[in-house]
Amino acid sequence: MYASVIVAISNKNVDRLFTYKIPEHLEDKIQPGSRVFVSFGPRMIQGFVVEVKNDTDLDPSKIKPIQKVMDVYPVLTKELIHLSKKLADYYVERHIKVIEAILPAALKMKSRSVLKLSDDASTIARETFKKFDDEKIDVKLLDMNDLKQLMPFINSKEIIEEKEFSQHTKKKTRRGIESNYLDIKPSSRAVKQIELLELVEESGPLTYEQIEEEGYSIGVINALVDNGFCKKIDILVERDPYEGRVFYQDEKKILTPEQQHAFDKIKKSIDDDTHETFLLHGITGSGKTEVYLQVIEEVLNRGENAIMMVPEIALTPQMVQRFKSRFGDDVAVIHSMLSHGERYDEWRKIREGRARISIGARSNVFAAFQNVGCIIIDEEHESTYKQNERPYYHARLVAKWRAEYYNCPLILGSATPSIESYARSEVGVYQRLELTERPTEQTVPTPEIVSMVKEREDGNTSIISRKLDMKIRDRISKDEQMILLLNRRGYANFLVCQNCGHVPMCPNCDISLTYHKSNNSLMCHYCAYEEPMPTKCGACGEHDLSLRGTGTQKIEEILRDTYNVDVVRMDIDTTRNKGAHEKLLSTFEKENIPILLGTQMIAKGLDFKNVTLVGVLNADTILNLPDFRANERTFQLLTQVSGRAGRGDVEGEVIFQTYNEDHYAIQFAKENDYRSFYLREMEYRKLARYSPYYFHVLFTISSEYQDRVIKAASDIHTVIQKDVSNRSILIGPSPSPIERIQNKYRFQIILKYKSEPELFKVLHELDNKYSKEYQKTQTSLRIDVDPEYIM
Structure with a gap:
């Protein structure tokens, strides 16, 4: 028998199936989806079996055998194998990269499969297991006869397969004991020892925590170990991210x-x-x-x-x-x-x-x-x-x-x-x-629009309008909660010299640095470059520096100082650590913190009964982006965050602060009128020939050398223009909206098309060409089919 294997090498030159012979002792073991070790050139590498077949057109004498199998059961189902190939073809990707995206990261590391006895294994299973090992069996070392002996107990779950990883992920174990299965018992006076020994022999190995929950002390455990009735072991336990959490039964509700x-x-x-x-x-x-x-x-x-x-x-x-x-x-x-x-x-x-x-x-x-x-x-x-x-x-x-x-x-x-x-x-x-209706009597609040242009004309230069200020104070006095949205993290947008106008820029990207007060530094949100906050201008040497713009860090400070209340802030900076999202939301709800401030991550899905006010501090942050979906995203964000208010017994209120009060995305969000927004937006999409009237492919060409980017962009444009029909539209090549990121210049080409039967063949050819070109000139091509952003 033979196996078609995709090898775990992310190189376009080997992005195809290779045929390997399945040794007789592995014929019952290898199935489509199995991870295997194969000889590839001078080295042993991991691969995935895509297909198993009885014969081949190749010369059998020249076909290498599969060396090892890494799992008892395949890690990929037949459906996922089929899906991976379909994805690779559509998104112009290497097959192995898609397979690796499908599987958990732990399976991509160096790992081995071992067999262990389950807690409820029978005596026969234990005796069979001990012929091979007392603690664990390495699956790769088993031959066909070994597997035949063990397979009945694997199928009955008396012997279980576990993964042991040599990188990043370690086994999670807890100290426990198991019986040495002696024919004698402790002294009849040691009642607790006899009870515990019988429990361990009946239940199988138990952790110290499980034993203590049954009412036995550490002294009883140690006595059994010291007298040879039991031995200490490490017991593998499954990692449960919700361990210790109590979930109360939620009853099925009557539908409207x-x-x-x-x-x-x-x-x-x-x-x-x-x-x-x-x-x-x-x-x-x-x-x-x-x-x-x-x-x-x-x-x-x-x-x-x-x-x-x-x-x-x-x-x-x-x-x-x-x-x-x-x-x-x-x-x-x-x-x-x-x-x-x-x-x-x-x-x-x-x-x-x-x-x-x-x-x-x-x-x-x-x-x-x-x-x-x-x-x-x-x-x-x-x-x-x-x-x-x-x-x-x-x-x-x-x-x-x-x-x-x-x-x-x-x-x-x-x-x-x-x-x-x-x-x-x-x-x-x-x-x-x-x-169209809420199941309860709650009504969807109608937002109120506040013009920040008029606020400034009336002398209010604060980011908080007088109307929102009044509402915030009212909610605090009533012990109600509110959500305030500002879709911009950091403390200030940029730093400027009042003397010469110099703005510190990222040395790697064509973008200004954002000030973060928490660590008193300037940071780039694209490449993570960071430098200390300067005391003088880097251009003229003057000390007259001024922070401009406002981010969530600064707003948090303003809110604490102005209203003397606690604030929960949720943005990328406060939610980096594991469990931070849940902890912050739990703190907001359980401690009844008056204000939840955050970026767009707080705009959807949250359901807090005591939130009666939502304030959008700047409704225009997305509106001005150079992307055809900017209006749609603005409407969605405003509508979604509006829905966080008034989900309890008290009617909610919503305020949009904006400099573009007449913009249709903001006006239709105020009316919660999706259909009118849809019809208006479709008019513009049709006029500009964007989705859903056209499909898109975004080509992004990048290199550290600008002349190479321009040359490659021109070449790619020529190839596409030659191979697509005149019904399609090509825009570019032109510099990307942010022309340089991480020290690489970027040009882009946008293809708009309705039907191009040969298009994906052309895309794969371009990808092949520039995969090789990258090795020579470090010029890369990114092909994004159905892009979410044209930036």
Whole structure:
């Protein structure tokens, strides 16, 4: 038998399948999706089996054998193998890079699979195991006969497979004891020792914590060890990111007529085993999550699994709370703030069928289920679902492909759907389900617009308008809470010399440095360059330096000084550490902190009953970006954050502070009128020939040498122009909006097209060419299919 293997080398020259012979003793072991060690040139490297076949057209005498197998069970399902190839083709990516994106990081490290006895292994299993080893068996050292002996106990879970990692991730163990299985017992007077020994022999190895929970002291444990009845061991325990958390049962709620209608439509798709994409368009607070929960319950009752996607880590704590309270241990959680070990353990729970629901951000779309009953993407419009590093996949498209494979519904939920999704629902590609009311008597607050131009004309130079100031003081006096949004981190936007006008710039990027007061430094938000705050101008030497603009750090200081209250600030700087999101949100809620201040991460998904005021300190921060989605993102952000107010018994209020009060994105957000915004925005998209009227590909060419960038950009433009039809539109080459990042000059070309059957062939050829070109000139080409940002 032979295996087609993709090797773990990120090089375009070897981005293809290689044929290896499967040794006879491994024929029962190797399946599609298995990780293997193969000889590749002079070295041994890791590979993934993509296909197993009985024969080959190649000369068998020249085919190398597979050397080792790394797992008892394949790490990739057949569906995920198929998906990885589809993704690689569409997003112009190396196949191995996609496979590595699908799997948890722990599996990409040096690791080995070992077999261990489970706690409830039978006597026969223990005796069989001890023929090989007392503690653990290295899977790679087993031959076919060994596996035949062990396989019945592996299938019955009496012998379990574990991973041991040599990088970053270590086994999590706890001290415990196991019986030496002697034929004698402690003295009849040592009642506690006899009881504990019987418990250990009946239950298997126990940790000290488990023993103490049963009421036995450390002295009893030591007596059994000292007298030879038991021995101390390290017991491998599964890493649980929610260990110690208590989740109280959440009862199923009665659906409103609108919710019931949406549920019935989705249930019909589930019952009929048909794939449909539903756009669940519901205003903020309309109960989309309850629909998700009841749909998932329906799926679980059929013996199937569910994938639940959320856009931000900040949303995960409250969403996990709802799902854990409803479904308990059936829920696995996957997001980037988990350690490598925790992510691996959650992934393994999914793969082994011990979890039936996975919740998480973008990478959760690859959850290793083999029987998916529904996929849900909450806040489907969010840009975080698009990966901004290779491979540049969009989770929404991946979810659609997986839902088609399993003939199950895909549910896209949002109060402010992406223009593309809503357009598809208009023409019947997606089925739109509307939720126009909140389940309770709560009304959606109507925001009030405050012109900061008029505030300045009236002599108020503060970032807080007089109207918002009055509302903040009122909420503090009533012991109510508020959310204030400023989508700009740091203390001040930039530093300027009052004498000569010099602004300190990043030496690596064409962008001004942002002042951060917490460490008294100037920082670049693109390359992380940092330098101490200067005492004099770097150009003229004068000391007349002034900070301009305002970020969340400065606002936090102003709020504390002005109102003499505590403030919880949430931005990238305060949420770097593991668990920071949940800790900050918990502090805000449980300690009833008056003000939650943050960037866009606080604009969605949060549900606090005591929040009665939302203030947007500058509604224009996204509006002025040089990107065709700027208006859409402004509307979405304002609408989403407005929905955080008035979710309890007290009616909420919202204030937008802006310098562009007449802009349609702000006016329609005030009216909470998505459809009018959609129709107006579509007019501009059609006029400018942007999505959804056209598909896009963004080419970004970069090099440390400007002349090389210009030459390569011209060459790429010529190739594309020659190979696409005149119905398509090419913009550029031109400098990127930020021309230099990390000491590399950047030019870009935008391709707009409706139908180009040969386009992806051309894209792969360009990628191949510039993969080789990079080796010679260090000039790189980034091809972003369906880009989220044109910047």
